[in-house]
Amino acid sequence: xxxxxxxxxxxxxxxxxxxxxxxxxxxxxxxxxxxxxxxxxxxxxxxxxxxxxxxxxxxxxxxxxxxxxxxxxxxxxxxxxxxxxxxxxxxxxxxxxxxxxxxxxxxxxxxxxxxxxxxxxxxxxxxxxxxxxxxxxxxxxxxxxxxxxxxxxxxxxxxxxxxxxxxxxxxxxxxxxxxxxxxxxxxxxxxxxxxxxxxxxxxxxxxxxxxxxxxxxxxxxxxxxxxxxxxxxxxxxxxxxxxxxxxxxxxxxxxxxxxxxxxxxxxxxxxxxxx
Amino acid sequence: xxxxxxxxxxxxxxxxxxxxxxxxxxxxxxxxxxxxxxxxxxxxxxxxxxxxxxxxxxxxxxxxxxxxxxxxxxxxxxxxxxxxxxxxxxxxxxxxxxxxxxxxxxxxxxxxxxxxxxxxxxxxxxxxxxxxxxxxxxxxxxxxxxxxxxxxxxxxxxxxxxxxxxxxxxxxxxxxxxxxxxxxxxxxxxxxxxxxxxxxxxxxxxxxxxxxxxxxxxxxxxxxxxxxxxxxxxxxxxxxxxxxxxxxxxxxxxxxxxxxxxxxxxxxxxxxxxxxxxxxxxxxxxxxxxxxxxxxxxxxxxxxxxxxxxxxxxxxxxxxxxxxxxxxxxxxxxxxxxxxxx
Numbered sequence: 001x002x003x004x005x006x007x008x009x010x011x012x013x014x015x016x017x018x019x020x021x022x023x024x025x026x027x028x029x030x031x032x033x034x035x036x037x038x039x040x041x042x043x044x045x046x047x048x049x050x051x052x053x054x055x056x057x058x059x060x061x062x063x064x065x066x067x068x069x070x071x072x073x074x075x076x077x078x079x080x081x082x083x084x085x086x087x088x089x090x091x092x093x094x095x096x097x098x099x100x101x102x103x104x105x106x107x108x109x110x111x112x113x114x115x116x117x118x119x120x121x122x123x124x125x126x127x128x129x130x131x132x133x134x135x136x137x138x139x140x141x142x143x144x145x146x147x148x149x150x151x152x153x154x155x156x157x158x159x160x161x162x163x164x165x166x167x168x169x170x171x172x173x174x175x176x177x178x179x180x181x182x183x184x185x186x187x188x189x190x191x192x193x194x195x196x197x198x199x200x201x202x203x204x205x206x207x208x209x210x211x212x213x214x215x216x217x218x219x220x221x222x223x224x225x226x227x228x229x230x231x232x233x234x235x236x237x238x239x240x241x242x243x244x245x246x247x248x249x250x251x252x253x254x255x256x257x258x259x260x261x262x263x264x265x266x267x268x269x270x271x272x273x274x275x
Numbered sequence: 276x277x278x279x280x281x282x283x284x285x286x287x288x289x290x291x292x293x294x295x296x297x298x299x300x301x302x303x304x305x306x307x308x309x310x311x312x313x314x315x316x317x318x319x320x321x322x323x324x325x326x327x328x329x330x331x332x333x334x335x336x337x338x339x340x341x342x343x344x345x346x347x348x349x350x351x352x353x354x355x356x357x358x359x360x361x362x363x364x365x366x367x368x369x370x371x372x373x374x375x376x377x378x379x380x381x382x383x384x385x386x387x388x389x390x391x392x393x394x395x396x397x398x399x400x401x402x403x404x405x406x407x408x409x410x411x412x413x414x415x416x417x418x419x420x421x422x423x424x425x426x427x428x429x430x431x432x433x434x435x436x437x438x439x440x441x442x443x444x445x446x447x448x449x450x451x452x453x454x455x456x457x458x459x460x461x462x463x464x465x466x467x468x469x470x471x472x473x474x475x476x477x478x479x480x481x482x483x484x485x486x487x488x489x490x491x492x493x494x495x496x497x498x499x500x501x502x503x504x505x506x507x508x509x510x511x512x513x514x515x516x517x518x519x520x521x522x523x524x525x526x527x528x529x530x531x532x533x534x535x536x537x538x539x540x541x542x543x544x545x546x547x548x549x550x551x552x553x554x555x556x557x558x559x560x561x562x563x564x565x566x567x568x569x570x571x572x573x574x575x576x577x578x579x580x581x582x583x584x585x586x587x588x589x590x591x592x593x594x595x596x597x598x599x600x601x602x603x604x605x606x607x608x609x610x611x612x613x614x615x616x617x
Contacts, residue, residue, distance in 0.1 A: 031408075034405060041402070042390065042394065045393040048393070113389055115386075118355055119353060119382075119383040122378075122406050
C-alpha cells in the first residue's frame with residue numbers, strides 16, 4: 001500500500017518533470033545530448049591518444065590499392081579513374097566503419113562493458129548513436145584523405161555539390177550500422193574477428209566496389225545487393241562524376257533504409273540488460 | 276532500521292504517527308518470492324526456491340562460498356538476468372516492468388568499470404555521475420569528494436589502465452557511490468583491498484546507510500569484517516537460502532558453547548591438554564594450540580581456573596572466541612569453506 005502510494009507519487013513527479021522538460025525543448029535536448037556526448041567521450045577515449053595513427057593506418061590499405069592500380073592501369077578512362085578513387089574511398093569506410101567497429105563492439109561486449117552500461121540509467125539508443133558517431137569520426141578522415149589523394153594522383157576533379165554531405169553521412173552511417181550490429185550479435189570475439197576479415201575481402205573484391213556489376217557472375221551480383229557498400233560506391237561514382245541524379249536519390253534512399261534497419265536490428269534484437 | 280535513523284535520513288517525516296512510522300520502516304524495498312534460476316536446460320541450478328525481503332534502510336549481508344549463487348541472485352535483482360521462475364518485486368512492482376527505474380534508483384557494483392579503462396580516474400567518476408543524471412557541477416563536486424574520501428586524489432589524472440588493481444576497485448566503488456541512489460548493491464566490494472582500504476569502505480557503507488538512509492545489499496565472503504556493519508545476514512549455499520536473520524539471532528542458533536583457544540609452552544601441549552580435558556571437549560589445532568569448548572555458563576569459572584593454574588598447565592596465552600557467522604554457516608549445513616570465496 002505504502003509503495004503503491006509512493007509509486008503513484010513518483011509517477012506524478014515524473015510526469016511533472018517530463019512536462020517541465022517538454023515545455024523547454026532545449027532542456028530536453030540538452031539532457032539527451034549530454035548523455036550521447038558522455039557516451040561518445042567514453043567510446044572515443046579508446047583512441048584519443050592515438051587517433052592520428054588509427055586514421056593513418058586505416059587509410060594505408062586503400063591508399064596502397066589506389067597507388068597499385070595507378071601503376072597497373074594504362075591510360076584509364078575518367079570513368080575507370082573515378083571507379084578506382086571511389087572504390088578506395090569505400091575501402092576506407094569498410095576498414096573503419098565495418099571491420100574495426102564490429103571488432104571493437106564485440107570486444108566491449110565480451111569484456112563485460114555492457115554490464116556496466118546496463119547498470120546505468122542510459123538509453124541503448126544513445127549508446128548506439130555514440131558508437132555510430134565514433135564510427136563516423138574514425139572513417140570520415142580516411143574517406144577525405146583518399147578523395148584528395150585520388151584526385152591528385154589521377155589528376156581529375158570531382159564534381160562538388162551540397163549533395164555530398166548527405167551521401168557521405170549516409171555512406172559512413174550505413175556501414176557503421178552493419179559494423180555495430182555485427183559487434184552486438186557476436187557470439188564470441190574470435191568469430192567476429194574472422195567474420196569481419198572475411199567480409200572485408202568479400203565486399204572489397206567480390207562486390208561492385210572496384211568493378212562494374214555486369215563484370216561479376218550472376219550469383220555474386222545477387223549477393224552484392226545485400227551490402228550497403230554497393231549503393232555507397234554507386235552513389236559516389238555518379239555524384240562525383242556528374243552531380244546529383246535520380247540514381248543518386250535511389251541509392252541515398254536505400255542507404256537511409258540500411259541506417260534505419262541497423263538501428264532497428266540493434267535496438268530490437270539485442271537486450272543488454274537481460275541474459 | 277531504528278526510527279531515529281530513518282528520521283535523520285529523511286525517510287520518515289517527524290509528523291508521521293507511530294503506526295505510519297512502523298509501517299514505513301517495515302516496507303520491503305525488495306520482495307523476492309520462490310526464485311529459481313537454471314542454466315543449461317536445468318542441468319545447473321544456480322538458485323533454488325529463494326524467498327526473502329530487503330527492508331528499507333537496512334544493510335543486508337549475503338554470505339556464501341564461491342559458486343553459492345550469490346552473484347546470480349544479485350544480477351536477477353538488478354534486472355541483468357531473467358529468473359527461470361519466481362518473482363522479484365522492487366517497491367511493490369515487478370522489476371522487469373521498471374528496468375530503467377531500477378538503474379536510476381539502484382546503484383550496482385560488481386567489478387571495475389572496464390568500459391572506462393581509457394579514461395582518467397576523475398573522468399570515470401564524474402562521467403558516471405553525469406550518466407546518472409547529475410549536473411556537471413554536482414558530478415564534479417561529488418566526484419572530487421569521493422576522490423578525496425577514497426584517497427584517490429593522487430591518481431585523479433591517471434588513466435584507469437595505469438593504476439593498481441586495488442585502486443581500480445576503489446574507483447569502481449566510487450562509481451557506485453556517486454549519485455542519489457535508494458539502494459546500493461555491492462558485490463564483493465573489498466576484494467583485492469588492503470585492511471586499511473577495507474575499513475574505509477566499510478565505514479563509507481555505514482555512513483551512506485546511516486546518514487542518507489540508503490538500503491545496502493552486500494555480497495561478500497569476508498564474514499568477519501562484514502558482520503560489523505550488517506543489520507541482517509542471508510546465508511546462501513549451493514543455490515539455496517540457508518537462513519536469513521540478525522547476526523545475534525543467527526549466532527544464537529549455533530552451539531551455546533564458547534571456544535577457548537589455549538597456547539601452551541612449546542613441547543608442553545600434553546600437560547595443558549591433561550588439565551583442560553576435565554572442563555570439556557578438546558580439539559588440537561597445532562603443535563602447541565588447543566581449542567576447548569565450554570558451556571557459556573561455565574566459561575567464567577574455566578577462565579579463572581586457567582589464569583590461576585597457568586603455570587601448572589604451561590599456558591602461555593588464552594583467548595575467548597564467540598561463535599562466528601562461519602560457525603553458523605557450518606551449523607546450518609554449509610559444506611564449503613567460506614573464506615575460499617570469489
